[in-house]
Amino acid sequence: MYAEVAVNATAPLRQTFTYRIPEGLDLSPGHAVYVPFGPRTLQGIVTEVGPVPAFAEARDIEGVIDERPLLTPERIALARWISDHYLAPLFDCLSLMLPAGFKRKPLTYLQPAFWLGEPGAPEGVGQRLSDAEQTILAHLREHGETEVEALKRALPGRGSIRAIGSLIRSGHIARTYRLARPPVSSKSAPHLRLTAPEAAVRSRIAELKQGGAAKGPKLAVLLEALADESIIPLSRARRIGATPAVLRDLQADGTATVEILPIIRDPLAGRVYPQRAAPALTRDQQAAAEAIRAALHSSLFTLHSSAFLLHGVTGSGKTEVYLAALDHAVALGRRAIVLVPEIALTPQTVRRFAERFPGQVAVLHSEMSLGEQFDVWHEVRDGRFQVVIGARGALFAPQPDLGIVIIDEEHEWTYKQQDASPRYHARAAAEELCRLTDAVLVLGSATPDVETHFRARSGALQLLELPERLVPAGGSVRTAPLPDVEVVDLREELKAGNRGIFSRDLTSAIRSALGAREQVILFLNRRGTASFVQCRDCGHVPECRSCAVALTYHAPAGADPGEPEARLVCHYCNRRYAVPAACAACKGTRVRQVGLGTERVEEEVHAVFPGARTVRWDRDVTGGRDSHESILARFLAHEADILIGTQMVAKGLDIPLVTLVGVVSADIALHLPDFRAGERTFQLLEQVAGRAGRGERGGRVIIQTYTPDHYAIEAAARHNYHALYEREIDFRRRLGYPPFGRLVRLTFAHTNAGYARDQATLMARRLRAERGHLALPNLDILGPAPAFVPRIRGRWRWNVVLRGTDPTAALHNEALPRGWTIDVDPASLL
Ligand code: ADP
Numbered sequence: 001m002y003a004e005v006a007v008n009a010t011a012p013l014r015q016t017f018t019y020r021i022p023e024g025l026d027l028s029p030g031h032a033v034y035v036p037f038g039p040r041t042l043q044g045i046v047t048e049v050g051p052v053p054a055f056a057e058a059r060d061i062e063g064v065i066d067e068r069p070l071l072t073p074e075r076i077a078l079a080r081w082i083s084d085h086y087l088a089p090l091f092d093c094l095s096l097m098l099p100a101g102f103k104r105k106p107l108t109y110l111q112p113a114f115w116l117g118e119p120g121a122p123e124g125v126g127q128r129l130s131d132a133e134q135t136i137l138a139h140l141r142e143h144g145e146t147e148v149e150a151l152k153r154a155l156p157g158r159g160s161i162r163a164i165g166s167l168i169r170s171g172h173i174a175r176t177y178r179l180a181r182p183p184v185s186s187k188s189a190p191h192l193r194l195t196a197p198e199a200a201v202r203s204r205i206a207e208l209k210q211g212g213a214a215k216g217p218k219l220a221v222l223l224e225a226l227a228d229e230s231i232i233p234l235s236r237a238r239r240i241g242a243t244p245a246v247l248r249d250l251q252a253d254g255t256a257t258v259e260i261l262p263i264i265r266d267p268l269a270g271r272v273y274p275q276r277a278a279p280a281l282t283r284d285q286q287a288a289a290e291a292i293r294a295a296l297h298s299s300l301f302t303l304h305s306s307a308f309l310l311h312g313v314t315g316s317g318k319t320e321v322y323l324a325a326l327d328h329a330v331a332l333g334r335r336a337i338v339l340v341p342e343i344a345l346t347p348q349t350v351r352r353f354a355e356r357f358p359g360q361v362a363v364l365h366s367e368m369s370l371g372e373q374f375d376v377w378h379e380v381r382d383g384r385f386q387v388v389i390g391a392r393g394a395l396f397a398p399q400p401d402l403g404i405v406i407i408d409e410e411h412e413w414t415y416k417q418q419d420a421s422p423r424y425h426a427r428a429a430a431e432e433l434c435r436l437t438d439a440v441l442v443l444g445s446a447t448p449d450v451e452t453h454f455r456a457r458s459g460a461l462q463l464l465e466l467p468e469r470l471v472p473a474g475g476s477v478r479t480a481p482l483p484d485v486e487v488v489d490l491r492e493e494l495k496a497g498n499r500g501i502f503s504r505d506l507t508s509a510i511r512s513a514l515g516a517r518e519q520v521i522l523f524l525n526r527r528g529t530a531s532f533v534q535c536r537d538c539g540h541v542p543e544c545r546s547c548a549v550a551l552t553y554h555a556p557a558g559a560d561p562g563e564p565e566a567r568l569v570c571h572y573c574n575r576r577y578a579v580p581a582a583c584a585a586c587k588g589t590r591v592r593q594v595g596l597g598t599e600r601v602e603e604e605v606h607a608v609f610p611g612a613r614t615v616r617w618d619r620d621v622t623g624g625r626d627s628h629e630s631i632l633a634r635f636l637a638h639e640a641d642i643l644i645g646t647q648m649v650a651k652g653l654d655i656p657l658v659t660l661v662g663v664v665s666a667d668i669a670l671h672l673p674d675f676r677a678g679e680r681t682f683q684l685l686e687q688v689a690g691r692a693g694r695g696e697r698g699g700r701v702i703i704q705t706y707t708p709d710h711y712a713i714e715a716a717a718r719h720n721y722h723a724l725y726e727r728e729i730d731f732r733r734r735l736g737y738p739p740f741g742r743l744v745r746l747t748f749a750h751t752n753a754g755y756a757r758d759q760a761t762l763m764a765r766r767l768r769a770e771r772g773h774l775a776l777p778n779l780d781i782l783g784p785a786p787a788f789v790p791r792i793r794g795r796w797r798w799n800v801v802l803r804g805t806d807p808t809a810a811l812h813n814e815a816l817p818r819g820w821t822i823d824v825d826p827a828s829l830l
C-alpha cells in the first residue's frame with residue numbers, strides 16, 4: 001500500500017508526496033507519520049491511502065507519530081480546500097487542525113567528523129584549515145554536537161557561516177538531522193487514589209479524631225480529603241501531611257495507591273458559572289430559531305436551506321437565538337462551534353454561553369498557553385464538550401458530530417488571518433466545513449458584510465431578520481428605539497472659534513451625563529493616525545483620480561527613499577501627488593494632516609471635566625490588572641465614568657448605565673485608502689452606537705466629523721443599513737470590487753528599499769505578460785505600489801494587487817519567489 005503525505009518541509013509546498021507503507025504498519029488518512037525527505041526525517045500527515053503509487057520511486061514511511069489518526073477525512077478535505085483557495089502550503093493548512101505545538105522544526109546538528117591526529121583521520125588535513133575553520137572545529141570539539149543555528153549564534157559573523165559551509169564540504173564536519181523537541185505534550189502527575197472502601201476510611205477517621213494519638217488529627221485531614229474526592233494530586237497530598245512514611249503505610253495497608261494520571265489544563269477551571277435558564281423568545285426570535293431548527297433536522301447541507309444570515313440590529317436578541325439554536329442541536333445529539341471576533345474582548349458573550357451550558361463549553365484561542373490548547377484539543381476530540389467557543393482558529397477544533405457553526409459579528413475582519421499563512425477567512429472556511437460535514441451555518445451581525453448580504457439577497461443564504469432592539473424590563477423584555485444619533489459638523493465648530501477636541505454639543509452632553517451619574521463611552525479610530533490630509537474649512541479629503549481612495553500622506557522619504565518631498569500617494573496605483581497648498585474644493589488654505597490618539601483624548605477629558613474618572617481601553621492594553629476583562633469589569637462596576645477606546649469598545653459591550661456614546665472623530669476611519677472604508681466606518685459607527693441606551697434610561701450618540709454628508713455617516717445617523725448597502729453595491733459594481741470581482745494582494749518585503757521596489761516592478765511586469773499568455777480577459781493588475789505602512793520591522797513593503805473574476809488564475813502555475821506573500825480575498829488593501 002502507498003500513502004500520499006503532506007510534508008512539514010521548510011519550502012512552501014502545495015502538493016503531497018508518495019511513500020510506501022511498510023508491512024505491518026496500518027495507516028489511514030489523518031495519521032501523523034515520520035517520512036524521509038532528502039537527508040532528513042520530517043513530520044507528515046497522510047492524506048490518502050491506496051494500492052497504486054502516484055510515483056514509482058516511493059520511499060518507505062519511517063514510523064507513525066500518533067496511534068490514532070489526528071484528522072478526519074472531512075478536515076483533510078477542508079485543508080485541501082484552504083490550500084487551493086488561498087494558494088497556501090498544504091501542511092500549513094493541515095496544521096490549523098492539529099493539536100497545538102504539533103509542528104516541530106527540522107534542526108541540523110554538527111559535530112567533528114573525526115579527531116585530527118587520530119588513527120583514521122586523513123593525513124595532514126589540519127594544516128590547510130583557515131583560522132575561522134580552526135575556531136569552529138575547536139568549538140565543536142569542546143562542546144560536542146551543536147545545533148547549527150546555536151553555533152552561528154556562538155560564533156557570529158559572515159566568516160564563520162562561510163567556514164561552516166566549507167568544513168561540511170571538505171568532510172571535516174558531519175551533519176545529523178533531528179526535529180526540535182515537541183514544545184508541548186500531555187501533562188501527567190502522580191496522584192493518590194483511594195482503594196479502601198469509603199465507609200471503612202470514614203470510621204477510621206472518626207477513631208483518629210477521638211484517639212488523641214499525636215499524628216492522628218493530621219492523618220485524619222489527609223484521609224478526609226481522600227474519602228471526599230477519592231483522587232487527589234500527590235503534590236496536594238504532601239501539603240496536607242503525606243510524608244514518605246505515611247504514603248508507605250497507606251499503600252501497605254491497602255488504603256491508597258499512587259498512580260500517574262493526566263492533568264487537564266483548562267482555562268475555565270476554577271470559574272463557576274451559574275446555570276441560567278432560557279428566556280421566553282420574542283416572536284421574531286422564535287421565527288429565526290425555528291428556521292434554524294428545521295435546518296438542523298435535515299441531514300444534508302444545501303446552501304439555501306442550511307446557511308443563514310441572522311441580521312439583527314444591535315441588542316435585538318441575536319445571542320438568544322444562537323443559544324436556542326444550540327439547544328436544538330444539542331437535543332439532536334449534535335455539537336457546535338461558536339466563533340466570536342476576539343475572545344479577550346468579549347468576556348460577556350463567552351459568559352452567556354457558559355452559563356447556558358455549564359460544564360459543556362470549551363474555550364479555545366491562541367492566547368491560551370500551548371499546554372491548555374493541547375489539552376482542550378484532546379478533550380474536544382473525545383467529545384467532552386457540546387460547544388466549543390473561540391476566535392477564528394476554533395473553527396478547526398476536532399469537534400465530533402458537528403451540527404452547527406455560528407459566527408457572531410460575521411462582518412469583523414479579525415475572521416481573516418492576515419499575518420501568517422494560510423491567510424484564510426474563517427467565514428469562507430466555515431461554509432466549506434459545513435458543506436463537508438452537513439452542518440448548519442449561522443452568520444450573525446447587526447451590520448452584515450456587504451458581500452454576505454449580497455449573497456443573502458441572491459438566495460445563497462437564508463435571511464433571518466430581527467429588526468427591533470430589545471431592552472430588559474423587569475424580568476422580561478420590551479422593544480425600544482435605537483439610540484438617537486446626532487451628527488456634529490466640526491467645520492462649524494471651527495468657524496465658531498472652538499479649537500478643542502470636543503464640540504459644544506458633545507461637551508454639554510458629557511456634562512449632563514456625568515451630572516446624572518451615568519456613564520459615557522468616547523470612541524476614536526486610531527488606525528491610520530495622521531495618514532491623510534483634510535481641509536479644515538470644507539472637510540474635503542484629496543482622493544486618487546483613478547482609484548477613488550483617499551490619498552495617504554507620506555513624510556519626506558516616507559514611501560520611497562528617492563523622494564525628498566512630502567507626497568500624497570495612492571496606495572493602489574502608486575500615483576503621486578504634491579501636497580496641495582490650497583483645497584481643491586473650496587480653495588481654503590487650511591489643509592492639514594489629521595491624527596489623534598486615545599491618550600490625547602484622555603488628557604482633554606481631564607482638562608475639561610476635572611472630576612471625571614476615566615479608563616482607557618485600546619490595543620496596547622495587555623495582561624495584569626489592566627487586562628481587557630478587568631478594565632471592562634471596572635467600568636461595569638462604575639469605577640469609572642468615561643471609557644475612552646478604539647475599535648475594541650465597539651464589540652459586544654452591554655453596559656446599562658451608558659447613556660452617551662461620543663465618536664470623537666469619524667473621519668479617520670472614513671478616509672483610509674481602502675475601498676471598504678465606507679462600509680467599515682458605517683459598521684464601526686453602528687456598533688459603537690449600539691453600546692448606548694441598552695438600559696432602561698435610553699441613550700444617545702454624538703458623531704463628530706468634518707464630512708457630515710458622507711453616505712456612510714448619513715446611513716449610520718439614521719441606522720439605515722439598506723441605504724449603506726445600496727450605495728456600496730453600486731460603487732462596487734462599477735469598479736469591479738467584491739462581490740463583483742475578487743482581489744488578490746501580493747506583497748514583497750525587503751530591507752533594501754530599492755530592491756523591494758524593483759522586485760515588485762518585475763512581478764507586475766511578469767504577471768502582465770502571464771495575463772497575455774493565458775488570455776485572461778477579466779484581470780486587472782494594479783501597482784506596484786508601496787504598502788499603506790510602507791516599512792514594517794525594517795522591511796520595505798510593496799504591493800501588487802490583482803482584481804478580476806478569477807484572480808488566482810494567473811498564479812496557479814508558479815510558486816512565488818522568496819520574499820513574497822500572497823493574500824487571496826484580502827480583508828483590506830491597507
Ligand atoms: P444581540 O446579541 O443582538 O446584541 P442580545 O441577545 O444581547 O442581543 O439581547 C439584548 C438584551 O436583551 C440582553 O440583555 C438579553 O439578555 C436580552 N434579551 C434578549 N432576548 C430576550 C428574551 N427573549 N427575553 C428576555 N431578555 C432577552
Ligand code: ZN
Pocket residue numbers: 544545546547548570571572573574575
Ligand atoms: Zn490610484
